[in-house]
Amino acid sequence: MDPAEIEIPKKRKILDRHSKEILFNLHKYFNGLKNQDMSSIYQTSAAKLTSDATGVPFSSVKKVIFESKRTLEEGKPFTSSKQLLVSRKNKFNINDFDRAAIRQIIIDYYYEYYNEDKDFPIMTSLHEAVKEKLNYPGSCTTLRREVARMGFHWKMTEGNSGILVEKHKIRFQRINFLTKISEYRSQGRPIVFASEVYIDTSISSNPSTRGNGLIIVHAGGSDGFVPNALAMFETNDQVEARPHYLNTEDFIKWIENDLMPNLKPKSVVVIDNIFYQNILENPAPGPHACKQEMLDWLDFRNIIHSSSMLKPQLYQLILEHKKIFKEFKIDCILRKNNHSVLRLPPYHPELNPFKKRG
Structure with missing residues (x-):
């Protein structure tokens, strides 16, 4: 049946801003037809006329017409573009463990290629390997985007083939971490790994308990867990923006009250x-901060400047020096007690024994 022949019963509807705009465009369009030659209009496609009348792009009109065939046959309402976007985003989630596993599959694939004379790795073959080993539900295109977010990019070789290469920033952070932790170990300093885990406690069918969770945080090293450092925090995803993570205030309290008093020197x-964990201590003023705030920041750090300088000049000095003076709150708290902080490189949870699978 032709969708154009199906009558849709009129119902009272609440019109949003976009709908009102389309109605106004229709009114203006049909009002302008009164003085036009109708013969040219009859030769134009209905989709093109609809696009001209509503102001909606022609490609969007064609998509709606295509969707209408399925929608009207199944008796379902149209879905908004926002609903489609949300449904696509929520198909599956990739966590740090999955990213670490994908990274290892990529590394293994290239190792086998160079050492075992396997086929040259391409995105489709990597996708098949990830699907097989991790039960990955996403498409090859989705995996390509995820791999790019993990810090990989494609580099063309002499044979005009693409090879996955880690970005400089990711490699540098990993090398820097491994170098520093090796130095600390050679100095005989106690190394303690801190970590947290989220547990969903909403096992009840009672709606009032849905979204409840528990975050357990602890620390330990080669000598075992740090005594009295275990802490638990309740969370609720109906109240908190990021319920699977601690907030900065709770983490600092845990550092000061539970972890630090029980650490070895x-x-x-x-x-x-x-x-x-990366909240800044005394962050640099922004471009719209008051002039005195900029002057105070520069004075405190003994950066040469003049009070007669204009704000854009002062802010340029801040931009040139703020990376040098960047400090994190957690680092400052622990450093005051003669402890050091070392951060894991991105997408490397396997370097933390708490998060190592198997």
């Missing part, structure tokens, strides 16, 4: 690169 605390 001159310990090295290894933490993840999570947002709540």
Whole structure:
């Protein structure tokens, strides 16, 4: 049956801003037809007329017409573009363990190619390997985007073939981490790994308990767990923006009250690169901060400047020096007690014994 022949019963509808705009465009379009030659209009496709009348792009009109065939046959309402976007995003989630496993599959694939004379790795073959080993539900295109987010990019070789290469930043951070932890070990300093785990406690069918969770945080090293450092925090995804993570305030309290009093002298605390662990101490003023705030920041760090300089000039000085003076709150707290902080490189949870699978 032709969708154009199906009558859709009129119902009272609440019109959003976009719908009102389309109605106004229709009114203006049909009002303008009164003085036009109708013969040219009859030769134009209905989809093109709809696009001209509503102001909606022609490609979007064609998509809606295509969707209408399925929608009207199944008796279902149209889905909004926002609903489609959300449904696509929520098909599956990739966590740090999955990313680490994907990274290892990529490394293994290239090792086998260079040492065991296997086929040259291409995206489709990597996708098949990830699907087989991790039960990965995404498409090859989705995996390509995820691999790029993990710090890989394709580099063309002499044979005009693409090879996956880690970005400089990721390689440098990993090398820097391994170098520093090796130095700390050679100095005989105690190394303590801190980590947290989220547990979903909403096993009840009672709606009032849905979204409840528990975050357990602890620390330990080669000598076992740090005494009295275990802590638990309740969370709720209906209230908190990021319920699977600690907030900065709770993490700092745990550092000060539970972890630090029980650390051995001159310990090295290894933490993840999570947002709540990277809050800055005395962050640099922004371009719209007041002039006195900029002057105070420069004065405190003994950076040469003049009070007669304009704000853009002061801010340029701040931009040139803020990386040198960047400090994290967690680092400052532990350093005051003669401890050091070392952060894991991104997408390397396997370097933390707490998060190592198997």
